[in-house]
Amino acid sequence: MDIKKSIILNLRWHRRIGLSVFVVMIFLAITGFALNHSPALSLSKINLTSDWLLSWYGVAPQRAEAYAVADNWVYGTGSEQLYFNHQPLGYCPPPLAAVATTDQLIVALCKGSMALLTPQGLLLETFNQVQGLPANSTGLASIDQRIIVLGEAMAWEFDPELLNLSAVDDLSIINQASILQPATLPPAFNSGDNSQGISLETLIVDLHSGRFFGDAGVLFVDIVGLLICFLAFTGLWAWVNHQRLRKQ
Numbered sequence: 001m002d003i004k005k006s007i008i009l010n011l012r013w014h015r016r017i018g019l020s021v022f023v024v025m026i027f028l029a030i031t032g033f034a035l036n037h038s039p040a041l042s043l044s045k046i047n048l049t050s051d052w053l054l055s056w057y058g059v060a061p062q063r064a065e066a067y068a069v070a071d072n073w074v075y076g077t078g079s080e081q082l083y084f085n086h087q088p089l090g091y092c093p094p095p096l097a098a099v100a101t102t103d104q105l106i107v108a109l110c111k112g113s114m115a116l117l118t119p120q121g122l123l124l125e126t127f128n129q130v131q132g133l134p135a136n137s138t139g140l141a142s143i144d145q146r147i148i149v150l151g152e153a154m155a156w157e158f159d160p161e162l163l164n165l166s167a168v169d170d171l172s173i174i175n176q177a178s179i180l181q182p183a184t185l186p187p188a189f190n191s192g193d194n195s196q197g198i199s200l201e202t203l204i205v206d207l208h209s210g211r212f213f214g215d216a217g218v219l220f221v222d223i224v225g226l227l228i229c230f231l232a233f234t235g236l237w238a239w240v241n242h243q244r245l246r247k248q
Contacts, residue, residue, distance in 0.1 A: 013234065017227050024224050031208040035201070043201035056212075057198055066185035067099035067108075072121065074099050074108055075185055082108060084121030086189065091126075099180050100140035100147050105160055107147050109140050114149075116160055127163055134165070141177035148177055 038044060066075035075083050076096030082089045092110040100107050105124075106117040112135070113128040127133055139150040147158040149165060155174060156165035168174075203212070210217030 017234075018231055021224050021227050021231075025228065028208060028221075028224070031204050034204055035208060038201050038204075043204065044199050046200035047197035048200060048203060049197040053198055053203070059198070065094070065096035066183055066189075067096075067180050068183045069099065069101055069106055069180075070119070073185060073189055074106060074117070074121075075189065076108075076110060082110065082115055083189075084117060087121060089115060089117070089121070089123045097138060098140035098150075100142040100178075101180070102142055102145045102147065104145075105147070107140055107158070107160075109137060109149070114158075125160075125163065127158075131163060132165055139179065141174060141179045143173060143177040148174065150174070 034041065034043065066073055072085055073083070074096075076092045076094055077083065080091055080093050082092030082096070091113075092108065092115060093112055094110070096108060096110055098109040100109075101119075104119070106119060106121075108115045108117065112133070113126055114133060115123060116125045116127065117123055129135055134149070134151055134154075134156065136151045137149050138152060141148040141150060141155075147160065148168060149156045149158050155168040155171055157168055158165055206212035208221075210219070210221035213220070
């Protein structure tokens with residue numbers, strides 16, 4: 001085969017392979033640029049919490065247990081943090097089992113502890129099992145400005161001044177008590193907890209490397225890398241032989 005025919009054949013395959021990997025090369029260039037400037041773009045601080053994305057990564061999405069209190073929200077998250085609106089208040093082992101209110105107090109029952117808040121969301125005190133909170137506490141209720149701690153077969157009245165409990169003998173009052181029901185937390189408050197999610201930087205790294213699609217994705221990117229090397233080689237080969245023809 002003479003040089004002209006070999007150059008034509010070489011350029012033909014160069015063009016075919018170039019067109020085949022064109023889109024992938026552009027994608028790799030864009031993602032590589034983004035990763036190179038990740039600190040400036042704050043990619044690691046952008047948290048993605050889409051259900052399908054968390055499912056793809058094998059992360060079980062955490063749903064906030066939320067309670068509407070007047071125009072405010074009290075909620076707990078998978079980070080073991082209690083929130084009043086967007087303000088983190090402190091340790092609250094999930095689940096947030098119940099919230100009850102009086103005119104002067106908001107009480108949140110977490111696993112093994114209670115948080116006492118002002119109506120404005122300031123943390124006043126915590127009350128835990130060491131201080132006398134029953135291990136089988138399951139809920140809270142309020143009646144006549146009193147806080148009732150509910151158990152599986154018992155109930156206790158909570159004194160926020162003395163931080164103690166006294167057994168409720170007449171359980172029929174529970175039927176008259178107000179029990180706050182959990183509600184769906186508005187999307188605007190979901191940014192409060194970043195413990196469950198995938199950073200945008202992680203997603204771009206996995207897409208750039210092909211790991212997002214598992215072993216098949218990594219193999220695909222490897223093949224694209226080899227094809228890019230082939231493009232460089234055939235391009236160089238065509239240029240060298242073209243120069244040879246010009247000298248003849």
